[in-house]
Amino acid sequence: MDGSEPLVIRTEPKAWSRGATIRIEVAGPPKAWKRAGKGHVSQTKDGRTFVANSYTPVETRNEQAVFRDRAETAMAGRIPLDQAIEINIAFYMPIPQSWSRKKQAAALADLVRPITKPDFDNCSKMIDALKGIVWRDDCRVTDAHIYKRYSDRPRLVIEIRGIGPP
Numbered sequence: 025m026d027g028s029e030p031l032v033i034r035t036e037p038k039a040w041s042r043g044a045t046i047r048i049e050v051a052g053p054p055k056a057w058k059r060a061g062k063g064h065v066s067q068t069k070d071g072r073t074f075v076a077n078s079y080t081p082v083e084t085r086n087e088q089a090v091f092r093d094r095a096e097t098a099m100a101g102r103i104p105l106d107q108a109i110e111i112n113i114a115f116y117m118p119i120p121q122s123w124s125r126k127k128q129a130a131a132l133a134d135l136v137r138p139i140t141k142p143d144f145d146n147c148s149k150m151i152d153a154l155k156g157i158v159w160r161d162d163c164r165v166t167d168a169h170i171y172k173r174y175s176d177r178p179r180l181v182i183e184i185r186g187i188g189p190p
Contacts, residue, residue, distance in 0.1 A: 044185070044186070045183050045184065045185045046098050046099060046102075046158060046183070046184045046185075047098060047181065047182070047183050048091075048094050048095050048098045048158075048181070048182045048183075048184075049094065049179055049180070049181050049182075050090060050091060050094055050179060050180045051177075051178075051179050052178060052179065053117060053118050053178040054115040054116070054117065054142065054147050054178070054179070054180045055087065055142060055147070056141070056142030056143065056146035056147050056149075057084050057087065057088075057146060057147070057149045057150055087150070088150070088153045091150055091153045091154075092153050092154075092157060095153070095154055095157045095158055096157055098158075099157060099158060104156060104157060104158060104159050104160050105158060105159040105160070105164060105184070105186050106159070106160045106164070107164065107186045107187075107188045107189060108164060108166045108167075108186070108187050108188030109159055109164045109165045109166065109167075109184060109185070109186055109187065110165075110166070110167040110168075110169075110184070110185045110186075110187045111151065111165050111167070111168050111169070111182065111183070111184050111185075112168075112169045112170075112171070112181075112182070112183040113147075113148055113151070113168070113169070113170045113171070113180070113181075113182050114170075114171040114172075114173065114180070114181040114182075115138075115144065115147055115170075115171065115172045115173070115180055116173055116174070116175035116177065116178050116179045116180070116181070117138040117172065117173065117174055117175070117178060118174070118175075118178040119131045119132070119174045119175070119176060131174035132174065132175070132176065134173060134174075136174065137172065137173060137174070138172050138173065138174055144170050144172055147172075147180075148168075148170055150180070151165070151182075154184075158184055159184075166187070166188075167187065
């Protein structure tokens, strides 16, 4: 090289080692993701009506961005999975401060479980944000385990593991 050519450093994405688990943790109380809202109904000059401007609420977009950022950090440069995937999702909900100390202790001991909103299916929609980061498509998820528990440290924890041949 005579110095006139730019130096290009290429790095290959890291491959997954067999049985490796990726752990994504987001601090704070898990929240249900809000549905995309519909915009307004518009009408064309010839009388046809249509719904314009469907959108994802700003709060949900912000949560998705944080979740994707945590996922990219956890992936540490690995390529997205393209195989069968097992996923464990744990929602650690805050213990109500209004509860007695005895009931709070029971919640920490897993004797009382959260049976209030948000619903687990609305919380679990966040996995859509992992497409292209952790896996190529969520159709690859073949096994899913969802847990909703109380904790003095509210958070969302997701563990992902490839379980099939690539």
